[in-house]
Amino acid sequence: MLLAAYVGYVGLGAGVLQALERPAEVQAAQHLLQQHWELLANHTCLRGPGLQRLIEGIIQAYKSGITLQGNTTSLGRWDFSGSFFFSISAITTIGYGNLSPSTAAGRIFCILFALFGIPLNLVVLNEIGQLMLLGVQQCARRLEELFHRQKKASLLIKTCALVTGLLLFLLLPPLLFSDKEGWSYEEGFYYSFITLSTIGFGDYVIGMNPDHTYPGWYKNVISLWILFGMAWLALVIKFCINFLE
Amino acid sequence: KAMCSGKLQTGLLVAGYFIYLLVGAAVFQALERTAEKQEKIAAAQMKEAFLQSFTHLTVAEMEQFMKNLTEAIQNGVYPVGNESQTEDSNWDFSNSFFFAGTVVSTIGYGTLHPKTAGGQIFCVFFALFGIPLNIVFLHRVGKMLSLLCKKLGKFLYEKGMTKKKIKFLTLLFFLATGILVFLCLPSLFFQITEGWSYSEGIYFAFITLSTIGFGDYVVGKQPDRIYFSYYRTLVAIWILFGLAWIALLFNL
Numbered sequence: 117m118l119l120a121a122y123v124g125y126v127g128l129g130a131g132v133l134q135a136l137e138r139p140a141e142v143q144a145a146q147h148l149l150q151q152h153w154e155l156l157a158n159h160t161c162l163r164g165p166g167l168q169r170l171i172e173g174i175i176q177a178y179k180s181g182i183t184l185q186g187n188t189t190s191l192g193r194w195d196f197s198g199s200f201f202f203s204i205s206a207i208t209t210i211g212y213g214n215l216s217p218s219t220a221a222g223r224i225f226c227i228l229f230a231l232f233g234i235p236l237n238l239v240v241l242n243e244i245g246q247l248m249l250l251g252v253q254q255c256a257r258r259l260e261e262l263f264h265r266q267k268k269a270s271l272l273i274k275t276c277a278l279v280t281g282l283l284l285f286l287l288l289p290p291l292l293f294s295d296k297e298g299w300s301y302e303e304g305f306y307y308s309f310i311t312l313s314t315i316g317f318g319d320y321v322i323g324m325n326p327d328h329t330y331p332g333w334y335k336n337v338i339s340l341w342i343l344f345g346m347a348w349l350a351l352v353i354k355f356c357i358n359f360l361e
Numbered sequence: 362k363a364m365c366s367g368k369l370q371t372g373l374l375v376a377g378y379f380i381y382l383l384v385g386a387a388v389f390q391a392l393e394r395t396a397e398k399q400e401k402i403a404a405a406q407m408k409e410a411f412l413q414s415f416t417h418l419t420v421a422e423m424e425q426f427m428k429n430l431t432e433a434i435q436n437g438v439y440p441v442g443n444e445s446q447t448e449d450s451n452w453d454f455s456n457s458f459f460f461a462g463t464v465v466s467t468i469g470y471g472t473l474h475p476k477t478a479g480g481q482i483f484c485v486f487f488a489l490f491g492i493p494l495n496i497v498f499l500h501r502v503g504k505m506l507s508l509l510c511k512k513l514g515k516f517l518y519e520k521g522m523t524k525k526k527i528k529f530l531t532l533l534f535f536l537a538t539g540i541l542v543f544l545c546l547p548s549l550f551f552q553i554t555e556g557w558s559y560s561e562g563i564y565f566a567f568i569t570l571s572t573i574g575f576g577d578y579v580v581g582k583q584p585d586r587i588y589f590s591y592y593r594t595l596v597a598i599w600i601l602f603g604l605a606w607i608a609l610l611f612n613l
Contacts, residue, residue: 203385229388240375
């Protein structure tokens, strides 16, 4: 029974996404092909094989995370800040993938690192979640003492906590992102949710735009946001599950 | 006093967490930096070589072309070969189903991702209800698997083993069969179907089942290979049971 619901749910999502994304994709493909032909038309000496090799080379480079624009630069991606962010993406299981180990040793280390890091991360998130819950309960108790209405106070505090969490972790950060990353509000919201739920597609990643300058505190604040936001979202999902079961 | 030690414990935990992250960062940096440098040099050389063989292309035109190409690739459109490629969509039903699966399991490879605003918002709400559903579902599957373990335990108990030994043995058995079935055997399978090396297969299996899902390795995406029709479905079933196994492992 549950299996049917599960498969049905996934199938439903698939159908909707297909309907939403297919037209845009077709358009993009046609656009590219048009450019392809235009380029070939304008430069008739560009022959198939040479061009093909170039395209394959670019695809290869892209898969290694390198973009070939401008002069290939000093902007290292495996600098300390990048590696730190990568470590976070590994043990939180977000796994953006915009940066991923290409050496065999890096991959083996990644497996071992995650093998111990993921449980560590879960324990820490649990602790933070418990602290948050405790704080909310203490507030509820104080309010009870003040107003002598137990049920109402508890409900009020819980809604308050939910709304604050929502604001702090999902609704306000997109504003910061639209300022620092140039994303639209919707894109920032999408990024926030995809990150905090640990899905982490990697289509949007902070601090990756070579045309922007980021203040020093930026990545650190974001890391803290990820930590507390994940703990909060985990609590919310736990409540959802208790509700489902 | 108890409160104090509790807070100290939490503090140590958080400190340990950050130290762990820092150590990891340093190691990754050490391992990956040189390889990255070499890749960059190779890429620059390729670019140079191309520019030299087609000297009438101005640098600006070249940059523009590369930019367009990179954008297309980022959008999952690989313009290799002939236009027959446009008939296969990234968003056909089978791919969309696989995608939806990677969303609710929070694996999130990212090789396919919604680009329209509508698709992105739908994705958020889809995940909001899908992730708890997935967790509940895995829980149930895990329970079924644990029933098997209990049967094994009962069998051993009747044979006269101590409870402690039974617990240890069932855990070991569970761990060993799981690693075999969910990590070792699939990697052999992927060696054949994807052409990856065995260690790449293990890496892919681990990154997938841990739900990290970088997306550097994804099944069914090699353009020069033919996959039999239920390949992705089979892989999806593997992922499902593998995740349930891991969830159960945590409970044991």
